[in-house]
Amino acid sequence: MIKKTSSPPPTHYIFVLALIGVSGCWLLRQKSVPSPETLAVAQDTPTPKPTPQIIVQPQPVKALAGSLDTVPMFNSNSPEWLKMEGILLSTFPPTRKAVPAAHLNFPFQGRFDLFVHHQTINPKDLQTYYLGVILHNPGSQIVTVDVLQAASYLTQDSPYIKLPHYVENPDNTVYAGPGDRAVHDVLQGKRQVDFPAKLIIRPGQSAMLMNLPMPVRNFEKPQNGRSTLMRLSSSGKVYAASLAMFAKQNPDGTERAPTLAEWQALLDRGNLASPRDKTPSSPQQIGGQLIYSRVAGVAQGSRWQALLVDRPGAKDFTIPQRGKGVSYPIATLRGGRLGTEQIQTAKMLVRYPDTAYEAHGNYGIEYNINLPLYNATNQPETVSLTLETPLKEDRLSQGGLIFRNPSFNFPWFRGSVRLRYKDDRGQQLTRYVHLWQPMGQVLEPLVQLGMPPGDRRSVQIDFIYPPDSTPPQVLTIRTAEN
Structure with a gap:
């Protein structure tokens, strides 16, 4: 069953997956008080966990502009x-x-x-x-x-x-x-x-x-x-x-x-330290278990700079229509492209044969993302920015990013981001915010801006991808419904 949610964000859809099973029926007996044996069985039977709600955000997911630079990274993790x-x-x-x-x-x-x-x-x-x-x-x-x-x-x-x-x-x-x-x-x-x-x-x-x-x-x-x-x-x-x-x-x-x-x-x-980690799957492998393995080698890339605008050569990022949003993936990798054709993972310049073919996760790589927001409408709009962790997918099986309630317990992103922007009073702010994100968690925005008609507001988001995290994430820009 599919039903549209009435709670924000308004574009979310909830797939309620109900587990329905009938294994028998209770016979009504004259004796209304259950026996001690029946009580004991009932007490030992665990309460079934509620089936999680699967939440799909159907907004477009676009490849992140820019690319990695060519600065080499000595990457010792295996x-x-x-x-x-x-x-x-x-x-x-x-x-x-x-x-x-x-x-x-x-x-x-x-x-x-x-x-x-x-x-x-x-x-x-x-x-x-x-x-x-x-x-x-x-x-x-x-x-x-x-x-x-x-x-x-x-x-x-x-x-x-x-x-x-x-x-x-x-x-x-x-x-x-x-x-x-x-x-x-x-x-x-x-x-x-x-x-x-x-x-x-x-x-x-x-x-x-x-x-x-x-x-x-x-x-x-x-x-x-x-x-x-x-x-x-x-x-x-x-x-x-x-x-x-x-x-x-x-x-x-x-x-x-x-x-x-x-x-x-x-x-x-000396020799290489042992025991060694799992041998990675070949990039040419089709099907079967995907093993990334750990990195030991020299990767290419220290920084990813992205200017998000309407089209190449433009100067503005026109905010989405009311009630709509758009997402840009962060640290996409083989098996986790979130519906794009983009793999952001740094390539290896040299590596040991039993270690990762790519620097999966982009640990230690700095992302600099510039968003020159523009409200092209004749109405005031409220725009939000969220860095979030949807369920990992290569292709979007449900037509959008998937979240769930409750989310998974283990954090997939734990690290700090720097935000630089003008608030609604015109004051220039620099904020450092620590994020602790379970996979699938629907989050409140990192930044929310009230933009008058014709307003232009630049937001700069910087972070170094934290080694204690698991990709991919997305940066989502959304305009409130009202």
């Missing part, structure tokens, strides 16, 4: 769970290395990004893992690597917690995971004190960019993780590698960080 020491990702040349296949031979020069995310649970003897990132200058001139922004957080200091759907977050005090927290620092242009402003690397020499612990001892659950995002710029060619090593012991039994020489020895003589 294996996600560490069980042994080893090389996580090396772009060093394979020459003079004990395991040549562990090195992808990709030099960086100029702007590049670095994303590292790994976890561990109950390591041997509760030893502390260290995550190291080493840079090497292969040339004959000094190379300077500027650390433009950088942030790294532990899971134990930034736990995965449940939060309200929206919380104002100007100072990055609201987060639900280490990746969520780290990318917000970078969005705000910060560089943590753990990282130098620059590294100066002499010819033929190496230097440690990161050498940070991931402790598990003395926690209720011996589990931890670390998420790191950096934006870098190098004056010359450098090679990079991320590695995992247990802390070394001092003579008194205390732990210490590995030295540059110890990291270099692991890089030269």
Whole structure:
């Protein structure tokens, strides 16, 4: 049965899926009081969960304008769970290395990004893992690597917690995971004190960019993780590698960080860390289970800039008609294009054969979306913008984006966005808002604007796609019915 809802948004339709079954009937007996045995059976029978309402938003879904830039990203996310020491990702040349296949031979020069995310649970003897990132200058001139922004957080200091759907977050005090927290620092242009402003690397020499612990001892659950995002710029060619090593012991039994020489020895003589993650499905696979796997390689893309206008070359985004809306997908991927032909996933420039073919999720990639809204009518209109997470689909099986009530419990987007716009009083605002979104949740708007006839209002939405999220999402622009 299909019925139109009377509650906002007015264009939603609800498919009520009723589970109807008759397995028998009760016989009316003279004895009106049920027996104790009957009561016991009734008490043990679980109450069936109500069937969720399936909500379809039938507005058009259009491909997001713009494209990824070509800035390379060192993307170290496989294996996600560490069980042994080893090389996580090396772009060093394979020459003079004990395991040549562990090195992808990709030099960086100029702007590049670095994303590292790994976890561990109950390591041997509760030893502390260290995550190291080493840079090497292969040339004959000094190379300077500027650390433009950088942030790294532990899971134990930034736990995965449940939060309200929206919380104002100007100072990055609201987060639900280490990746969520780290990318917000970078969005705000910060560089943590753990990282130098620059590294100066002499010819033929190496230097440690990161050498940070991931402790598990003395926690209720011996589990931890670390998420790191950096934006870098190098004056010359450098090679990079991320590695995992247990802390070394001092003579008194205390732990210490590995030295540059110890990291270099692991890089030269070590193998890829294991056990490995699931092997990904081939891009040519048709049917069957789709396995994305985790990323370990160099992806192409640091930023996606989008200007949403009526048509190429136009200067305005004419707001939808009353009661109508339009959505633009974010971080679409194979198997999750939401009815468009667009895959936004960053391609891999180099990768290990048993890791992801693409950088699914675009973790650490910044989206800059500019909306020059224009009310072309002769009536005042109310326009809303919502970043939301519909059910994942490749083709829109119901003719629109699908939501449900109740939504799923697990959050598919947890991260902060920056909003810049003029409010209805003409005041220029910059807001940072943290989002915690279960998949399928129908949400209140992020921004709602009252636009007089002929009004033009620009809204800028910026965010770095949070590593603690699952794509795809959509940005929806809707004009209220009245």
